[in-house]
Amino acid sequence: xxxxxALGAGAVLHLxxxxxxxMAVVSxxxxxxxxxxLLCAGAADRGVAGQQLVSIAFIxxxxxxxxxxxxxxxxxxNWGTMAMLATTPSGIALPLLGRVFAAAVHGLLSAAVVLLVxxxxxxxxxxxxLGLVTLVIAxxxxxxxxxxxxxxxVRHRYASGGVNGLFELILLFSGAFVAMSALPAGLRPVGYxxxxxxxxxxxxxxxxxxxxxxxxxxxxxxxxxxxxxxSVRKTGKGFLQ
Amino acid sequence: MIRVDDLVVEYSSRKSRRxxxxxxxxRVEPGQVVxxxxxxxxxxxxxxxxxSTLLRPMAGAATVCGFDVVRERRSVQRSIGVAFGxxxxxxxxxxxxxxLRFFAAMxxxxxxxxxxxxxxxLATVALADRARDRVExxxxxMKQRLHIARAILHDPPVLLLDEPxxxxxxVSAIELRQLVMSLREAGRAVLLTTHDLVEAETVCDHVNIxxxxxxxxAGSPAELRxxxxxxxGSRLELAVPPSALDQALxxxxxxxxxxxxxxxASVRVRDVAGAVRTVAQAFPDxxxxxxxxxxxxxxxxxxxxxxx
Numbered sequence: 431x432x433x434x435x436a437l438g439a440g441a442v443l444h445l446x447x448x449x450x451x452x453m454a455v456v457s458x459x460x461x462x463x464x465x466x467x468l469l470c471a472g473a474a475d476r477g478v479a480g481q482q483l484v485s486i487a488f489i490x491x492x493x494x495x496x497x498x499x500x501x502x503x504x505x506x507x508n509w510g511t512m513a514m515l516a517t518t519p520s521g522i523a524l525p526l527l528g529r530v531f532a533a534a535v536h537g538l539l540s541a542a543v544v545l546l547v548x549x550x551x552x553x554x555x556x557x558x559x560l561g562l563v564t565l566v567i568a569x570x571x572x573x574x575x576x577x578x579x580x581x582x583x584v585r586h587r588y589a590s591g592g593v594n595g596l597f598e599l600i601l602l603f604s605g606a607f608v609a610m611s612a613l614p615a616g617l618r619p620v621g622y623x624x625x626x627x628x629x630x631x632x633x634x635x636x637x638x639x640x641x642x643x644x645x646x647x648x649x650x651x652x653x654x655x656x657x658x659x660x661s662v663r664k665t666g667k668g669f670l671q
Numbered sequence: 672m673i674r675v676d677d678l679v680v681e682y683s684s685r686k687s688r689r690x691x692x693x694x695x696x697x698r699v700e701p702g703q704v705v706x707x708x709x710x711x712x713x714x715x716x717x718x719x720x721x722x723s724t725l726l727r728p729m730a731g732a733a734t735v736c737g738f739d740v741v742r743e744r745r746s747v748q749r750s751i752g753v754a755f756g757x758x759x760x761x762x763x764x765x766x767x768x769x770x771l772r773f774f775a776a777m778x779x780x781x782x783x784x785x786x787x788x789x790x791x792x793l794a795t796v797a798l799a800d801r802a803r804d805r806v807e808x809x810x811x812x813m814k815q816r817l818h819i820a821r822a823i824l825h826d827p828p829v830l831l832l833d834e835p836x837x838x839x840x841x842v843s844a845i846e847l848r849q850l851v852m853s854l855r856e857a858g859r860a861v862l863l864t865t866h867d868l869v870e871a872e873t874v875c876d877h878v879n880i881x882x883x884x885x886x887x888x889a890g891s892p893a894e895l896r897x898x899x900x901x902x903x904g905s906r907l908e909l910a911v912p913p914s915a916l917d918q919a920l921x922x923x924x925x926x927x928x929x930x931x932x933x934x935x936a937s938v939r940v941r942d943v944a945g946a947v948r949t950v951a952q953a954f955p956d957x958x959x960x961x962x963x964x965x966x967x968x969x970x971x972x973x974x975x976x977x978x979x
Contacts, residue, residue: 431779432779435776435779436776436777436779438776439772439773439776439777442773443762443765443773446764446765446769447762447764447765509759509760509761509762509763510755510757510758510759510760511759511760511761511762513725513755513759513760514753514755514760514761514774514821515777516724516725517723517724517725517748517751517753518748518774518777518778519745519748519749519777519778519779520776520777520778520779525777663724663725663726663727664727665682665683666680666682666717666720666726
């Protein structure tokens with residue numbers, strides 16, 4: 431009960447302090463909409479395939495979730511509230527996970543805006559339904575990836591600057607725009623570690639595997655965040671500085 | 672309630688290692704306010720961090736309500752209320768009520784009766800009429816009171832208050848001291864970190880003076896003053912010339928030569944009663960101008976602490 435309560439409170443807090451407004455949703459959908467329009471303009475038949483729509487929706491959610499979660503950690507640290515959270519029985523992991531989920535909700539709303547704008551331009555939507563299922567399963571895992579990155583920032587005060595590079599690197603391994611088979615052979619094993627949003631990989635069997643990978647990432651993210659909190663307790667650094 | 676024994680904390684980096692607490696021991700009992708005094712860097716906040724489970728000690732032991740701060744962290748966290756003071760530690764964009772509602776969820780407080788509990792706690796710190804206002808519109812004194820409201824929300828038996836009156840105007844500081852005293856009367860054990868010697872003297876039942884990570888002096892404010900009077904002497908001031916005062920008190924071995932003051936002369940002596948009797952016999956006409964002052968907590972503090 432306390433776990434759900436802390437998760438819910440973290441999510442509500444995020445929506446309130448990050449001011450989730452229609453304008454915020456629209457503004458965080460502008461980059462993916464722009465990318466979609468570029469893809470449409472470059473396509474011979476002036477349309478994008480279902481996979482590309484899913485990939486662009488993924489960018490909307492993943493980008494919003496990652497950026498807002500990093501900002502959330504920096505906010506909590508600078509406001510001194512992270513230290514206060516660490517003195518409570520809930521610790522920092524649960525409320526931060528709540529904030530990551532709320533950021534994902536924001537991202538999903540932005541993705542809906544992206545789809546609304548781009549759907550009239552699409553020539554084929556044959557794989558869109560399956561693609562959205564793949565996307566939702568993958569996003570559970572990317573919430574874990576986000577927590578893992580967040581744990582790094584909790585531990586290291588000035589680490590947030592490295593997040594930009596990670597965003598695009600992980601995009602490469604997500605299967606959003608480049609199939610695993612198209613990656614250099616040395617990089618493929620790394621790619622298989624990340625949840626895939628590639629519709630071509632989504633059969634019933636692979637979706638089950640994807641779900642396992644996603645749940646594993648979520649568990650790993652929570653463990654890493656709890657570990658970061660414990661590490662800070664030993665060193666007095668990170669968010670205690 | 673709070674037991675600290677030979678606590679050691681070190682901060683280390685690649686280049687250096689610094690001992691922030693070096694064998695600190697203290698006790699805080701129910702219904703007692705214990706003060707931690709010391710200059711910046713003396714280790715006061717480090718000790719508060721250990722007791723609030725934010726920092727693990729390298730050696731020694733610390734328990735709160737019988738729970739070990741390292742091995743039984745969750746139990747300790749339920750037993751303590753923490754107020755770090757200042758603008759940090761609360762969500763400025765939320766209202767006072769929403770801040771408390773959020774932290775109630777962090778403590779797993781049941782929803783039933785929560786509204787009444789939040790109202791009661793805000794009334795205790797005189798913020799009930801501002802419950803719906805955003806914290807960013809609050810004065811510093813109101814924010815400090817909200818910190819204390821958050822600290823007592825889950826009704827913990829132990830409170831850790833880190834410089835709660837820092838930066839307050841005199842009226843707000845007095846109000847906050849009254850609040851701390853009311854918490855003591857409610858039977859809570861309070862560890863109060865402060866720079867403010869007036870606050871320590873007014874509020875604390877027991878004072879520990881920390882310097883460079885060690886407790887250099889401990890006792891009630893009255894004990895500290897009387898011990899310091901034995902060590903450093905008390906000051907006698909009288910409207911007579913310094914040389915006459917020196918001559919009269921020669922047999923008492925004054926601690927220093929009489930010095931001229933605006934009103935006459937002053938001298939430090941250990942045997943205050945004997946010195947007063949002698950002065951009364953030697954200078955009966957000047958007796959109405961006699962003033963005796965014992966060392967203040969401030970003088971004791973300044974004489975005992977080293978700046979890091």
